[in-house]
Structures are given as structure tokens and as C-alpha cells.
Amino acid sequence: MKLKLRIWRQADADAKGRMVAYELDEVSEDASFLEMLDVLNERLISEGEDPVAFDHDCREGICGACSLVIDGQPHGPQAATTTCQLHMRKFRDGDSIDIEPWRAGAFPVIKDLVVDRSAFDRIIQAGGYISAPTGTAPDAHAVPIPKQDADAAFSAAACIGCGACVAACPNGSGMLFMGAKVAHLGLTPQGQPERATRVLGMVAAHDEAGFGGCTNTGECAAACPKEIGLDVIGRLNRDFRKAAARAA
């Protein structure tokens, strides 16, 4: 298939970026979206041009590295699918495709389609864990966990930290990401002792990093490749209100 691409090119964090047009012939419909970009890059290098920089690693939808806004949608048109798992058979011969980086105040562009998502790590550092130093653990069967809680915790823990939720949100909010971690840990008995300090710490780090607040638009959940639901934001808000009231 033939494609007309328009790709965001930006030399570095300080440079002014712009959309640049490229045409690509003979793209296989069995290729993944990133493989299509590989083909483009091979050509650009042969022509002596700088290839398009983009983050990617596992290419099987789990590492969370890939991060492209395709025709205005983070991770593109296919629901519950990361960019690396999106295949060209979802497009048609002759299509024009716009490719941009995540756009959010808390995720500054580093180069082309690569952004800095270290703010997510800082949110986790502020409490997104259970303090269980190596070696102190009781037997794994000591505390049974009801299956429905374990399953719900797992569903929240499936977050891959890609940041599509932030890119999709008109406010650039990281609350779906944060809510997923608060829900995951808050649904386990092991997560209870730090439940209040966790949510207070994470929310402070989130706001500090420049993420916006949630106005219930729901774009985050729609963009999430792991189908994390808005209910985790509800949980986050409840936990936060309770903890803040107690801390006051």
C-alpha cells in the first residue's frame, strides 16, 4: 500500500518543531506501524537524512515505551492496542497519516517523537509502592485475598505506564495512571498500612510535575491500551479525600 505521512520533526528539546511530509510506497499490510516507520528510516538514512527518532522496545505491547499520536489519537485508531501492536492492515491504500509525539506539559519533547516521561517515575517514588524490604515477608499463603479483589487489583496493575492517558486528556492529567496504582495497591491487604500516605504523596508529586486535574472527560480511559477504567480515578479521589480529611 501507498501512504502519505506527516511526521513531527524537532531536533531537540529547545528547537521549534514542524510537521514534515513523506511518501512511502509498497508498505506491507502485515507490517506493524513501527515496522512501517523502520522502512521509512532505512530510506532516510540511505538518502543521508536524519531518521525519525521514536521510543520503542518490546514491540509486543507490554513495555510501554512506544508513544505516538496517530491522526490525533494516542496509539492510533485501534482500541486497546499500543502503537507497536497496531498493524498496517488497519489502514487503507492511499491514506494520509499524521504522526505526533505525546503532547502534555509534563512530558516535554526530547527529539522528534520522543518525550520525557520521567514525571511518572517521580509519582511512583512518592508512594507508589508497598514498603516490604527484601527478607521480611511472611508465607505467601498467610493472608488469603478474595479472588475478586485480586482480579481487580490485577486489572489496575496492568497499566504499562505509557502515558497515553495524559496525551489524550485535554488537561494533561495523570490521574488515570496514578489511580491505577492507588487502586492496585489499595485493593490488597498488604497495601493498607500506607494507603493514606501513599495517595497524599502521589497526588502532591503529580501536581508538582505539572499534570492537570481531572474534569471527567473520559478520554484517558478511551485511549488506554490496557483498558483501565475511570473507576480507578473514583477510587483515587475517595482515598485522597479520606486521607486529606484525616491529615487536616
Next chain:
Amino acid sequence: MSIDYYREGEPVADTKAPAGPISERWEKRRFSGRLVNPANRRKLRVIVVGTGLAGASAAATLGELGYRVANYCFQDSARRAHSIAAQGGINAAKNYRNDGDSVHRLFYDTVKGGDFRSRESNVHRLAEVSTEIIDQCVAQGVPFAREYGGLLDNRSFGGAQVSRTFYARGQTGQQLLLGAYQALQRQVAAGTVDLHTRHEMLELVVVDGRARGIVVRDLVTGEITTELADAVVLASGGYGNVFFLSTNAKGCNVTASWRAHRKGAYFANPCYTQIHPTCIPQSGDHQSKLTLMSESLRNDGRVWVPKSKHDERHPADIPEDERDYYLERRYPAFGNLVPRDIASRAAKVVCDEGHGVGPGGLGVYLDFADAIKRLGKKAVEAKYGNLFDMYERITGENPYERPMRIYPAVHYTMGGLWVDYDLSSNIPGLFVTGEANFSDHGANRLGASALMQGLSDGYFVLPNTISDYLADGPFEAVSEDHEDVQAARREVDERIAFFLGNDGDRTVDSFHRELGKIMWEYCGMERTDEGLRKAIGLIRDLKAEFYKRVKVTGKAEELNQQLEKAGRVADFFELGELMCIDALHRTESCGGHFRAESQTDEGEAKRDDDNFSYVAAWEYGEDAPVLHKESLVFEYVKPTQRSYK
């Protein structure tokens, strides 16, 4: 054997493993190893390279103990290390099922599964520690699958006859890694771990015979810095990407290990590669990686090919009596659950005979029709839904209605840097954990054992053994001006300058693809004397071509992904040659290394214990590598011809 390819040196021995009854050795070593006073730990600096299961768990635990840790990863976040992609599960000898499991049985199965090419002492320790790992992970909030009573669920996995595998849907690696990542981030916040993301180790610094630091490149600014410490831990993963197409993440590379190897660290058993039987077949020349379908699918899926050759009928149109369920036929005791090496080769055999399905005849069916009939679609969906969805996204085919097509692909490397019982390489102060070392899986790794080994090394083994070395520290401060530090730094600068200055016309990827094809053809599922000799010649020629014609665009002082790749591929060339030499010298078949000249009458792998019951530890040599043999002693599990019939 032609002496052109290598020379033989003195034998090497693991001097740290205690003697005595095997079940007491780990306790003995923990007691005999010296400790570091808590007040002194903060004077000791440890570098950890890698943030996968083995790296993040080690960095977090060393931080908790009070050491000053500097941790590096090339990814943009520690959470993205490739351990995250492990699907199936993690083994532990909990015997929660009362099905006859025990530490001794896990030990036995792992030594046998490794085709008697691993160390008994190490494997026993791994089996002992396995139970602590599960406890630790549950305490961290890892959401393992549970039953309605609230207790943990287990499944049988990858050739095991007991249910000892703990799992979190098809995302066990992700959940375990996030547990370790969160423990790591907690230490970052506590100030004990300095974490440097988007940094790549490009050289090891060895001063007065001790590993004292690394040279790293900041992948965003291109700045090169030298980081010095009292000890260096490499947890930098495996080298499957030497094949270009593998199930590894695109960034996985051998550079950290290879630079250490060039500085004197022995590389053990490089030819032991695991080819995983259940991957989605290649669809075309654009292919950049192969995707694994968890082998847990083999618990319920049945593997078959059409009995007639080149049968292009739709699978549904092929009646039962025209299908060959070849694993069930050839291995009635284990059926579809035979270990990975056996399942992979069996698939190659039927495809080579012309029974393969899909593009190029390189595929076999993995069929869930019976499972759906038996358990219902809903139960199958609950177990494997995410895997089925992934298959459909990649192939455009619905596995509920049409059998999956699978084919073997490179997945894991059992070889790696040589380490002793303490996980120390032969360079004092250089420790190696996880897939980057060689020690626990022998010639073939069993399913659900990689996660176990990574976490065993990082949480429980290394933090206990490294103290014996650090007890002699802090070591004399090394200046950045030291001649050896400057030399390491210079090598990095010169390499980068070469790539950017080379007036070439071919991309890095084009060379990498070509190297991968050579490796897959001649050093893949089946190896021959003739093929390996040919491969060595081809690799040498291609390498010369690479240095003449490789083209890298851009500058050094910026995010430059081509430059990153160029350095990694350059190291893959050297590794690939060593893999072929190792495979060539080992004229037996064992585990993942199948030498066509060494097979039984029934076409099964034939080991040669009289001549090859040793670890091949290779020392780097400018002209030719030097082979050091570590002989393997089996006191508890007597080597037998593996049989899964």
C-alpha cells in the same frame, strides 16, 4: 579441531561453592562469607547495570542494606526492562498442591531439564530460594492469580509434571518487574539508589585487576562520563538479538557483557541458545521482531500438522485422521508439554519434511478446538484471552475459530558471563546476575525458570555474597586521571568517532539482519561442523564489510539511535563468531545445542558426557579465544539420556 579457531588454556574452577551435603551448602556459604558492618556500608559504592528483574531487585535490596548504589538503564524508565515481557510464570517449590513437589524435585527437574550442563550447587540454591521469592513478591503486592478461597493458584508449565508455577494472567513478568521497580523507586526516594535512565554502559573500567567502574553515555545529551565504585554488577540481560529476529525487545544487547569480556571476563557456553517453540511465524521482510505466545498455551492447545505434505487446505477442512499430532505421537508421556528444546526441534523436523503450514511452510498449528469443547469458550478466554487478542492483532486471524500458527524463535540465552557460586566473574569486583550470567540453566532452560533465577540472584543471592568481597573495601580511591580509566574512556570516544566519521553507504540494520540470518541458518536449531565453519567465514567477511560500509547519521552530542545501534551490532559480530566457535568445538548435542552429527537412532539429541561434561569458559584473545574448561560434577542427579517418551 583446527587450532586456527581457538586455543586451550588452563582449567577454571568454582572455588566458592562449599562442599558437604547439597542442602546445607547455601547456608554454609552465607555463614562463611564475611559481612559488612552497617555503618561501613554507606562508604561503599556499588554500580548496577540494568533494571530488569535481576538488576532492579539487586539495586533495591543493596540500597535497603545501606550501600550507596548507582543504577543504570538505557530505557527511558526502569520499568521498561525486558523482563516485563515474560508471560507465563515463575516456579517455586512451595508444594501448595500436595502433588509431590519439593525443593529437591525442583532441583532435580532443573538439572535434568538443563541436560546436565549446569552446576548442582547453584541449581539447588535456586530451588531453595524459590519459595522466598513468592513470599517476597506477595508482600510487595504482586497480584498473582488466586482461587476462590483466596489462596494462590498454580499451574503446570513447560514440561513439569507438578503444578509449581505461580502466574499473573499472561503478564507475570510485568507484575514481578513492577514489584521490583516499585521497591527500587522507594530506594530512589530514600536516597540510597541513584537511578540513571537513558544511560548506556559502553565500557568497563578495570584498575589493578579489579572492576572499579564503567564508562556510560547519556543517550539524550551524548555526554560520556566515567562512574567509579567499589564493585560493579552487570544485570544487563541476554544476547538473543544477535539473531536480529528474536522475542527480545529491540534494545536488548550484549554490549555491557561484551565490553567486560574484552576486559578479561570469561564468557561461558555462548552457544547455548533457547529457541522457544511457540512464537508467531514471520510474515515478511519488514519483520523487526518475533512475538512469543506463552507456552502455557501448550497446556490446553494441541500441536499438529497435516499428514500430507504441502497441504494448503483450510485447517477446518482437514479431517482428524489426516492430522499428525506429532508431539503426542512421539512423546506420549509428556505430549504437548515436552520441554522447549524438544518441541522446537520437532517443529523444525516436520516443517523440513514439508508438512509446515502458512507462509513459506514455516509454521505448525496450535489448536484450541478441543479445549473450547471441553472447557467452554469462556474458560479458555479467562485463561488465555489476552494472548488470543495479541495473536489476532498481529496476524489478523481469530484463534477461537482457526488454530494458531506457531514456529520456534530465539527467546533466551543460557550462556553468559562466567560466574562462581558467589556470582562473581573471574574479574574481582565484577558480579553478574540474571540472564547475563550462565550458571543455572545448563544447556536448556525450563519454562518459568528465568523469572525465578533473576529474582533469586537479585533479591537473595547477590546481596548476601557481594558482602564477602566488599568486606575488603572501601578500596583505594581511583582518580579519573588514572591511566586505565583514561584508556577506557578513550576507547569509547574513538569508537563513536569512527562510526560518525565512516564514509559508508549501508544502514546498521541491514548488517544486523544479515548477521542474524547467518546465525539462524548455521547456529540456530541445528548445527553442523560444515555449517559452523562456513558461518565463521561469513561473519568475518560481513564484519569487515560493516566497518568499511556502515553509515551512521547525526552527531555524538544528541539523541542518536543509529549510533546506539551501531555500537551494539559491532559487539554482536564478535559475539556471533564466538558462539559459532563454541558450537563448533562442542561436537555433542545437548539441550538447545543440537549437533546434527550427534543424535540417537530416533533422531534425539545425544550427549557426550565423557568428553563434554564441562562449562566452556572463553577468554577473549586478539587472535583467537582461549578455552578454559570447568568440569561438572554430578553427585545427586546422575546424568542419563533425557527421555520424555
